[in-house]
Amino acid sequence: MAFTCATGKKRPTGKHRRPGRFERTTARAAGVAALTATGVMGTLAAPALAAEPAAEQTGLIPVIAAGDSIAEQIDAQAAAQEQAAKEAEARRKAAEEAARKRAAEKAEKEREAKERAAREAERKRLMSYVAPISGSYVSTGYKAGGAVWSSGSHTGVDFHAASGTSVHAVGAGTVVEAGWGGAYGNQVVIKLNDGTYTQYGHLSSIGVSVGQTVTPGQQIGLSGATGNVTGPHLHFEVRTTAEYGSDIDPVAYLRSHGVNV
Structure with a gap:
């Protein structure tokens, strides 16, 4: 029995009948499923995907690339600032x-200068001379x-x-006698650093002892x-040796060392 279509035409029957649109769609879907199952679809799909518009043509990659470029510039600037900060530090x-x-x-130089000045001042002080009794x-x-006087002079x-008046060493030296000295009474004899001997009678x-070093004044x-x-009174004598009789003029000696007597 033959069916009539909406146009009034008879639709062919039998195996040579042309498939309808619904049938063609169903068949195509079944074919795609089969191809996918067999792996052929992946091969066939590649050209189709390749035919899609390139991403560059969409404008997406340039935007991403620009973002990457700015980020790199920021990183570079930050690195440069960090390096500059390190160098400044x-x-x-x-x-x-x-x-x-x-x-x-x-x-150190000031300390050395002060030490030199102190040493020089001390050297000068030790080389200085004073009167045995002030004023x-x-x-x-x-x-x-x-x-x-037993010697006649x-x-x-x-x-x-x-x-009770204070008696001073006239110069720097070492005490060689301190005690009773006969006619000189209590006496002190000092060998000065210049090799002369001074006597205080x-x-x-007595306020010093033998072997003690003394300084001027x-x-x-x-x-x-x-x-x-x-x-x-004070008897003051200057000798060139420790022996009696080697005396020299005490006033001339003191004046030669800058003492005003």
């Missing part, structure tokens, strides 16, 4: 270290004659001084009237 530390070294060198004067001169000079008390005792005297 290194320069700052180097400058601080250099300043510290300069300050240390300056302080006094010579009451009996050198080589004055008289029967009171005065081997030193007498400085006017009340009993008729002391009421150091108190070594107090004046008095011990020994062969007629009143308190």
Whole structure:
């Protein structure tokens, strides 16, 4: 039996009938499924995908590329800033270290200069000379004659001084005698650094001992009237050796060393 279509035409029947659109769609779907199952679809699909418009043509990649470029620039700028900061910090530390070294060198030079000045001042002080009694004067001169001296003349000079007046070493040296000296009473003998010997006689008390080093102006005792005297005073004598009789003019000696007597 034959069916009639909407146009009034008879549709063919039998195996030679042309398939309808629904049938063709169903068949095509079945074929795609079969191809997919066999793996052929992947091969066939590649050309079809290749035929799609390139991504560059869509404008997506340029935008991504531009974003990457900006990010790289930012990273590079950040890295440059970090490097610059590190270099600035290194320069700052180097400058601080250099300043510290300069300050240390300056302080060391100043310290050395002060030490040199102190040593020089001490050297000058040790080389200086003072009067044996401050503010006094010579009451009996050198080589004055008289029967009171066993040699017939005065081997030193007498400085006017009340009993208990401070007596000073006239220069730097070492005490070689400190005690009773016969006619000289209590005495102190000092060998000065220049090799001469100075004697301080008729002391009421002694303030140093043998072997002790003394400096210019150091108190070594107090004046008095011990020994062969007629009143308190200081007998001061200068000798070239430790032996009696090697005396020299004490006033001339002191004046040659800058002492005003």
